[in-house]
Amino acid sequence: MKKILVNSKLCYGPMSKNIVDTLIEFSNNTHTPITFIPSRRQVEWNGGYVNNWTTENFSKYVKSKSKYAAIQRDHGGPGQGLYDDDGYESLKHDCKYLDSIHIDPWKKYPNFEDGLKWTIDLLKFCYNENPNLYFEIATEEAIRKFESEEIERLLYRVKQNVDKNIFERILFCVIQSGTALKDGINTGNYNCNRLVKMINVIKTYKKLSKEHNGDYMDKDIMISRFNTGLDSLNIAPEVGVFETNIFLKKLKDDNCEKKINLFYNLCYNSGKWKKWVSDDFKPDKNKEKLIQICGHYVFSNKEFIDNIKNCIDTSVINEKLYEYFIKVYENTNKFYYNSYLRDVTRVHPPEDTQKIDNRLRLHRAERLYDFPDDFFNTFISNLSQKNFRYYPYIQNLKRKLAKHYKLKVHNFFLNNGSSENIKTFYKAFGIHNKYALLTKPCYPMHEVYAKLNNIKIMSINYDNTLNWNVNDMLNKINKNICCVVIANPNSPIGDIKTIDDIEKIIMKTNELSIPILIDEAYIEYSDNISCVSLLDKYDNLVISRTFSKALGCAGLRIGYLIGNYFIMNVLQKFVATYEISNISASFGEYLLDNYHVVDSYIDLIKKEKILIKKLCDKHNIPLILNNINTIHIKPKNISLLEDFCNKNNYIGRFRVLPHDNEKWMALVLFPDLVNHNLFKKIIECNK
Structure with missing residues (x-):
């Protein structure tokens, strides 16, 4: 139990059963040591306000569910409960059921000599009740302020007046470097020098340092405390x-x-x-x-x-609490050598929506229509064990891409999908303390990859017409911008800029030698001209393309960047040993050789858009028709539609768009959607 106590960087008040359960789940999943610090009001021998838990019941509950959790009484002693008592009745139960006790008589006895005497007496009493207990001494600033000299005197006098075995079982001494809680904020004035002084004093007695009232603490100040040498921090009301x-x-x-x-x-x-x-x-x-x-x-x-x-629902509360604890524990993680990585938030789709089964997947912009049987079976029949046993050979795919675009092999950089294209671009051209210029909203991984490379972000926001202004972007391009990234068409809106508008931006970045990435993941679904036509004019231009969308093989993860010789020369420094798999390379070649299959599918999707527009116009269903393979619709009873999707195993995506407070359904298109039961339900939900 000592190992858990001394390695608990954060100690939490058990403010509710949900909080206790979530912390136990977190500690079990991550093997993170956690110490619960119930006050006498929260958990007491005759019942507290948290779940009406007695000391005995709370202890049994926690220990039956986790081997990574310890329990330490917070503020054990006289005057710390609901009534002004001597604390002994409470301590008897604490000694029997808890792992450690914070000996704190200082609220009732703030005079140093009185508090010292009570500290010594309570230590002796508790040790006699249970010699396996551990202890914490001193108190927080809100109860009684200590100077470092008093902390030294307290430790010295306690050591002189208790048995050696008792003193050795004192693990922590509370230090004070400026914490106070009022009106739901931490009003303390952090004093790093005071922290260092107190830690140095405590170390001479081979004790660990702990500070109370770590609630609502600025992230950087919390990190500074730990980096300075603080061993543990208490948090309670903030979680409640x-x-x-x-x-x-x-x-x-x-x-x-x-x-x-x-x-x-x-x-x-x-x-x-x-x-x-x-x-x-x-x-x-x-x-x-x-x-x-x-x-x-x-x-x-x-x-x-x-x-x-x-x-x-309790599960919703616990999920949100779990996310909260993950975030707070990042502040204690000693492996964040690059501190800016703490600001990176990764959000992954729910696992259930990633499973590949027979549900209708309306949420991921994938091809929802089988490849022709003869086309697909021919490919499968030509596979052999060599495709699995040997390292990939991808030069043929590069050659066929070059032929497809009438370019050279050196103009291409193969990658594991568009996401890796974007990641590579930021690695190559991101500059610390400069800005990546993006639109907002955009593909979420842009922000993630920019932050992973310690790049600041500047955004051009969409207006109430669900568009962004080219002149706004032109006005933002200056020497403080390290790179510009534009998705054209953009997801989730699906809007598109003309080649002339895009060229204005490319021209401005070219004048300042700023690399620009045009993400054309969805370009095939539009009638726009690709920026590939501009490569000869602008040496700072990089284009991202993918096989995941219109080419229909998201599971193979084939992406590629296109650019001129010199900018690609920089990007080639980041090439993986083997960019994609043999199977991916082989199917990529096969698709390029049979591009009519792709063209046929694109044509079907474009025709479906026309049919959907006619039907939505007929039934007055609000519709955002766009240049990607996902549309947005808003029937009158969107909740009924959402329930219908859930009941029929349709994986839908319902979202609020910029400048609109109501939900829309994002709907991935597939051939003959207008005759599907789903669309019939959409019409019904608009009545």
Whole structure:
């Protein structure tokens, strides 16, 4: 248990059962040591406000579910419970069921000599009750301020007055470098020099340092504390506020005004908010703030359970809490040698939507129509074990691409899909502290790859016509821009710029020698001219293309970059040992040799768009028809349509578009969609 206690970088108050369960799940999944730090009000020998847990029941619950969690009483001692007592009754139960106790008499006895005497007496009492216990001593700034000299005197006097075995079982000493909580913010003034002084004092006694009230702490300040040598940090109300906000948002989204008022009244009447607000706080003018600060105190209240608890599914709460803990624990991760990587957020599609089965996949812009049987079977029949056993040979594919575009082999850089194209471009041309110029929205991986290379981002936003302004982008291009990236057509909107507009931007970047990437993943679905026609004119131009969309083989991950000799010479430095697999290269060649199969499919999709527009116009269904293979529709009863998709195993994507507060359905096109049951339902949902 000592190993868990000393390696718990973050110690959490068990503010609710959901929080406890999620932390246990996180620790079990990641093997991260976690210490719960229940106060006497939260968990007590005769029951606390968190899930009505007694000390015994809470201990048994946690230990039955995780081997990576320890429990330490926070602020154990006199005057720390609901009533002004000597703390001994509570400590008897703590000694029996918990792993460690924070000995803290300082609230009731702030005088140094009195607090010291009580510390020594309580240490002896607890050790006699259970010699396997561990301890923490001193207290937080909000209870009693300590200077480093007093910390040194406290450790010295305790060491002189307790048995050696007891002193050795003191693992932590609380240090103070500027933390305080009021009105849901950390109002402490961080003093790094004070932190260093206290840590140095504690180290001389071979103890670990811990700071309390780590809630609402600026990320960089938290990281600075750990980098300076802080061993552990306590966090409690912040997590309760986070969970409260989940409930509050749901109630607001559902316009549950009566339940919000009930939530407020429960919080107000509990009086628990008074400890956490400033003297001039006006409850009636800060109702939402009061709920945020105090909500977790009433989670076990019967009225809350009966009227509010079930407004949101527990699994949803736990999922959001899990994401929160992942983010906070990144601040403790010692392997972030490049600190900017902490700002990179990776979001992956739900696993269930990635499974390949018989469901209709309306969410990933894939080809939803089988290749002709004779075409596909001929390819399969020509495969042999050599395609699997030998390393890839991809030069033939490059030659056929060169022939297809009437270019040279050196103009091509093969890659594992468009995503890797973009990643390679940022690696090659991103410059720290300069900006990548993008549109917003755009493919989410642009932002990810820019941040992975420590590049700042500047965005050109879409207006209420679902378009972005070329002149706005031209005005942003200057010496502070390291690269420009434009998807044309762009997803998810599907808008497209003319070749003339794109050329204006390329020309401006060329004048300043700024590399520009034009992502043409969806170009085949439009009637636009490709920027390949501009390669001879602009040496800073790179074009990204893919076999995933119109060519219909997203699973093979074939992407490629096109550019002139000199800019491709830079990109070739990043070429993988083997860019794509043998199977991918072989099918890529086969498609280029039989491009009529691609043309036929594109033609079917374009015809389907025309039919869908006629049908939507006839039934007055709002429609965004665009230049990719995904359209957006908004029938009157979008919720009914969403339910229909879920019940019929259609994997749909429902999203809110810029400048529109209502949901649209993003719908991947496939031949004869207008006669499919789905479209019949769309018409029905518009009545």
